[in-house]
Amino acid sequence: MSILANDLERQAMSGGQAVAAPAPPALTHRERELGAIIDAYNAVTEQLKQSHEKLGGEVVRLREELAGKNRQLQRRERLAALGELAAGMAHEIRNPLAGIRLFACLLERDLHDRPAQAQVVRKIIKGVSTLEALVTDILEFGRPRAPVPGIVVLDHLVREAIELARGRDETKQVEVRVSPDPVDIKLVTDGVLLQRALLNLLINAFDAARNGSVAPHVCVQVTTANSQEVVLTVSDNGPGIPGDLLDRIFNPFFTTKDTGTGLGLAIVHQIAESLGGSVQAANRPEGGAMFSLRLPKDGRGGSAEY
Numbered sequence: 506m507s508i509l510a511n512d513l514e515r516q517a518m519s520g521g522q523a524v525a526a527p528a529p530p531a532l533t534h535r536e537r538e539l540g541a542i543i544d545a546y547n548a549v550t551e552q553l554k555q556s557h558e559k560l561g562g563e564v565v566r567l568r569e570e571l572a573g574k575n576r577q578l579q580r581r582e583r584l585a586a587l588g589e590l591a592a593g594m595a596h597e598i599r600n601p602l603a604g605i606r607l608f609a610c611l612l613e614r615d616l617h618d619r620p621a622q623a624q625v626v627r628k629i630i631k632g633v634s635t636l637e638a639l640v641t642d643i644l645e646f647g648r649p650r651a652p653v654p655g656i657v658v659l660d661h662l663v664r665e666a667i668e669l670a671r672g673r674d675e676t677k678q679v680e681v682r683v684s685p686d687p688v689d690i691k692l693v694t695d696g697v698l699l700q701r702a703l704l705n706l707l708i709n710a711f712d713a714a715r716n717g718s719v720a721p722h723v724c725v726q727v728t729t730a731n732s733q734e735v736v737l738t739v740s741d742n743g744p745g746i747p748g749d750l751l752d753r754i755f756n757p758f759f760t761t762k763d764t765g766t767g768l769g770l771a772i773v774h775q776i777a778e779s780l781g782g783s784v785q786a787a788n789r790p791e792g793g794a795m796f797s798l799r800l801p802k803d804g805r806g807g808s809a810e811y
């Protein structure tokens with residue numbers, strides 16, 4: 506019988522007056538126990554489902570991380586082989602180059618009374634200097650040295666690097682802003698390697714910074730992202746990096762410059778990794794490129810191997 510029919514029957518029996526419905530029969534002890542077991546079962550099932558979803562997500566994340574690490578490892582192996590080959594060649598070129606420089610210098614001295622010929626010899630010497638710089642870059646890239654950590658005062662290091670970059674082309678009047686000024690940060694790292702990396706970023710920024718109607722402008726910003734990391738950012742007001750080149754510019758020998766070697770950023774990448782950090786390139790929304798060099802403050806995470 507339905508509940509409605511029951512109610513009507515009770516109303517009829519009570520002369521049309523409604524009577525209270527009887528309370529549902531109390532649950533037996535067994536039924537209560539069964540209910541508790543079902544509740545517990547449902548809770549455990551829900552927990553298992555959540556754990557399974559979490560584990561699934563973690564597996565996907567770990568797989569991606571592993572694929573990333575494998576790509577990094579393959580890149581390192583390829584670069585190490587390429588670097589070793591290039592360094593071998595550079596080593597062979599270095600001695601004959603030194604000989605050419607020596608003889609050209611002697612010739613220039615002998616030609617002191619023939620200025621036109623002496624001028625030609627000076628051009629040869631200049632060409633040799635360019636080749637020597639290239640050989641040094643290749644050797645540095647192919648046979649990098651292990652970092653030697655020490656306490657580094659960033660303010661000195663940044664200012665020296667700016668002066669060195671400026672010294673390469675004094676005709677271009679680049680305005681450089683350092684922030685904060687002074688950079689009141691010390692860290693434990695290899696100062697020589699860090700300065701080399703920063704110098705390469707600055708040389709590129711000076712090259713790229715606008716000339717002509719817009720004054721060339723470079724900014725070096727130092728921030729402590731957290732208590733363990735320091736980030737050095739070098740930005741310029743140049744044309745920026747074309748989007749399709751962003752993931753190629755760190756490859757060795759990749760260059761878009763007529764006289765470029767394509768080793769500057771490859772060396773920066775190598776140094777960043779050897780110091781336990783990383784480097785990233787991006788374009789600023791307001792125009793120009795921006796390179797961020799992220800390093801551990803305490804020098805940990807650096808490696809002797811590349």
Ligand code: ADP
Pocket residue numbers: 705709710713741743744745746754759760761762764765766767768769770771794795
């Ligand atoms: P190189 O300077 O000899 O070309 P790098 O490895 O230093 O070698 O740079 C590789 C390429 O990355 C450059 O040729 C240029 O195309 C690009 N690049 C680097 N820095 C900048 C920058 N600040 N702005 C725009 N492009 C840049």
